[in-house]
Amino acid sequence: MEKGKKRRREEEEEEIEAKNSDADHSLSLGKNLSFSDTLMALRIMRAQFPQIDKVAIQPFILQSQLYSSVKDRTQVDRELESLRREKAVRVFKLNTGQDDHGIMFLDDYIKEIEHVVKRIEKRKQGDLEVFKWFKVHVIESKLESSIEHQELCSLLSLGGRVKDEHISLLINAGLITRQLIDPTMYWFAIPNIGSILKGLSQGRKELLSLLNRRRYREMMLAALEKKRLRFSPLDMRFHLRDLIGSGHLKTAHTPTGMVVRVSKE
Amino acid sequence: MWKEIRDREAGKIRPKSFSSRIKFNRISNLQLTNYKDIVSSHRGSINSLQVDLTEGRYLLSGASDASAAIYDIQRATNYEGNGLIAKHKSIVSVDKQHEKGHKYAISSAIWYPVDTGLFITGSYDHNIKVWDTNTTKVVMNFKMPGKVYRTAMSTLATSHMLIAAGTEDVQVRLCDIASGAFAHTLSGHRDGVMTVEWSTSSEWVLITGGCDGAIRFWDIRRAGCFLVLDQSQSQLGRRPPVLDHSAANKVSVSKPLSTGQSSLVKSRAPQKKYTNGHGIKQSTIGRMPAKGSARQRLHPGMLSIQDRATAHYGAVTGLKVTEDGMYLLSAGSDSRIKLWDLESGYNTLVNFEKARLQTSKAIQLAISQDSAHVFVPCMTVVKAFDVWSGKMSHTFRGHYESVNCCWFSSQDQELYTGGSDRQILVWSPCKLITDDMDEGHTKDQDNWSD
Numbered sequence: 077m078e079k080g081k082k083r084r085r086e087e088e089e090e091e092i093e094a095k096n097s098d099a100d101h102s103l104s105l106g107k108n109l110s111f112s113d114t115l116m117a118l119r120i121m122r123a124q125f126p127q128i129d130k131v132a133i134q135p136f137i138l139q140s141q142l143y144s145s146v147k148d149r150t151q152v153d154r155e156l157e158s159l160r161r162e163k164a165v166r167v168f169k170l171n172t173g174q175d176d177h178g179i180m181f182l183d184d185y186i187k188e189i190e191h192v193v194k195r196i197e198k199r200k201q202g203d204l205e206v207f208k209w210f211k212v213h214v215i216e217s218k219l220e221s222s223i224e225h226q227e228l229c230s231l232l233s234l235g236g237r238v239k240d241e242h243i244s245l246l247i248n249a250g251l252i253t254r255q256l257i258d259p260t261m262y263w264f265a266i267p268n269i270g271s272i273l274k275g276l277s278q279g280r281k282e283l284l285s286l287l288n289r290r291r292y293r294e295m296m297l298a299a300l301e302k303k304r305l306r307f308s309p310l311d312m313r314f315h316l317r318d319l320i321g322s323g324h325l326k327t328a329h330t331p332t333g334m335v336v337r338v339s340k341e
Numbered sequence: 342m343w344k345e346i347r348d349r350e351a352g353k354i355r356p357k358s359f360s361s362r363i364k365f366n367r368i369s370n371l372q373l374t375n376y377k378d379i380v381s382s383h384r385g386s387i388n389s390l391q392v393d394l395t396e397g398r399y400l401l402s403g404a405s406d407a408s409a410a411i412y413d414i415q416r417a418t419n420y421e422g423n424g425l426i427a428k429h430k431s432i433v434s435v436d437k438q439h440e441k442g443h444k445y446a447i448s449s450a451i452w453y454p455v456d457t458g459l460f461i462t463g464s465y466d467h468n469i470k471v472w473d474t475n476t477t478k479v480v481m482n483f484k485m486p487g488k489v490y491r492t493a494m495s496t497l498a499t500s501h502m503l504i505a506a507g508t509e510d511v512q513v514r515l516c517d518i519a520s521g522a523f524a525h526t527l528s529g530h531r532d533g534v535m536t537v538e539w540s541t542s543s544e545w546v547l548i549t550g551g552c553d554g555a556i557r558f559w560d561i562r563r564a565g566c567f568l569v570l571d572q573s574q575s576q577l578g579r580r581p582p583v584l585d586h587s588a589a590n591k592v593s594v595s596k597p598l599s600t601g602q603s604s605l606v607k608s609r610a611p612q613k614k615y616t617n618g619h620g621i622k623q624s625t626i627g628r629m630p631a632k633g634s635a636r637q638r639l640h641p642g643m644l645s646i647q648d649r650a651t652a653h654y655g656a657v658t659g660l661k662v663t664e665d666g667m668y669l670l671s672a673g674s675d676s677r678i679k680l681w682d683l684e685s686g687y688n689t690l691v692n693f694e695k696a697r698l699q700t701s702k703a704i705q706l707a708i709s710q711d712s713a714h715v716f717v718p719c720m721t722v723v724k725a726f727d728v729w730s731g732k733m734s735h736t737f738r739g740h741y742e743s744v745n746c747c748w749f750s751s752q753d754q755e756l757y758t759g760g761s762d763r764q765i766l767v768w769s770p771c772k773l774i775t776d777d778m779d780e781g782h783t784k785d786q787d788n789w790s791d
Contacts, residue, residue: 148730150691150692150730150731152692153691153692154578157575157577158577174654174675174676175677220573221573222573258649261649323694323695
């Protein structure tokens, strides 16, 4: 399975090297030039993120997709942790089910925050300084995916006086969301991602039901990739990587090519 | 194999490494045994299994029909199949009809660690009973405020005889057999406590996992827990790296100590080690939230209640400490298994392959003596994982319904598993039939020494 993806990856590497040259510069300046496998996989998947017409969103990668592309999962976890500590990427907990994490490059996240700020500016003149404080103080120092109310207030107050309206502005913009189990903790979130997450869970269900309806619960990878999902704006390759990485599907080599099967347990 | 024996005789291989090599090979060959069968007398799903720790001879099982039974796993009660299959029936069994027996399911049955004269059962009927094995009578009964999920006794204890009980109540209670009363209660969890384990390195340290997803470490000589495991604090690698700037840390930690908020800031102190430029900033930030919430003067031991770190996103359903006391394995209802380094309290980020774990009941994990293999019940199979790399090495398929508990007996390298199909299955390294045939012949001869 990895070989099929790797072959495609190598073909596309030449294509995207030109596109990624800017990204290469920004990430390799001042840091070491050796790439870990996880970083390579992250960049390639970021370049392959599907274009969605209705929502303009920066590319993000699911953690389960990383597991399907790199063989050793412990290595993925550890490299992701070191990338997170170097502040190259940010990890968000998504609400589409157990243990889904979305990974976004920090530069993309900053761009997304700026989009959001511009959109709010057009609508009304609110206190926009809170977004600057958020970018400068909170994102830089708090690297985890959740934050406590007290800590958020204290970090924001390093920029200026914090009022409750500021926190509500942040929640309305979609940058933080309340945790359901604990009223004083917030999750960091990617703004405007709701429709995509809905598409993600519906696409997963659709793909699994597509395979479950077949007699032997399997299908050739080549034929599967050509199909289009009706309920999801994300493409088939995105969903395949995600489901293979999370263990719902598994692939096998056959004399006629790769086959994708629904795993039994 | 012969060459290795010769090497050991000649002194080329150390005896310890020779035996651990053989044990490792035997564990790699585990399969459903074809010569041993435990005849389960239970009429409900088996919730707890334990082989006694002193001799490794008696297996104690507790089931959902309020019955507990003891099996002798070294001597069979009778033989079948021409003497080839050993059948082990229960030698002692208690159930609902017993006077003062449990009324509802037994969730946990453990041996008294010192000898097999006593065993302790905890049940959903809110009672913990201590039984005398020889007379099969209840000698002590403790009434709990909620359903008992798990009981545990320390195997290292020389100065106390406390039973730690995790119930659906938020407090963990310690029951004393010597006095018959409750010793103390440990508060800090925010939901029921599903798993309790004593540490294998200290007789005073208790580890509890709750339905709120937190794993807390308690020193029972003090109030409050001294460590809460946080899954976002992790280290890359088995052991924590050697620090260069530990001197700087001591300075920044001593300042907050003076404000009296010691345990809260201590849980933040490890963060300073890994954010290199932000050490000083974090120490001031660590103090500010404490000021906001310090309106109520709390006992320093109770400050751990405010620490809301979670180890798992769901409930913690299984805990197991390795025999050397250095690592902890935890399984959660978010279907994740995590390996924690106990000295630093960090997640070692070993990724165990995705396994569907049952979410409503606690499961019992088993770990081999050299801490290389961990056996996890996942729905209807038991999976063996390599502890350091997280790769799955075997799947043991045999139960008809979900597996609830497993116990690894390191003496014979046998794995005992109990499930909801009321069966106890034995998995052992394969034994050739020809060995048995040879033994059969010698039985006819007299036991004279030549």
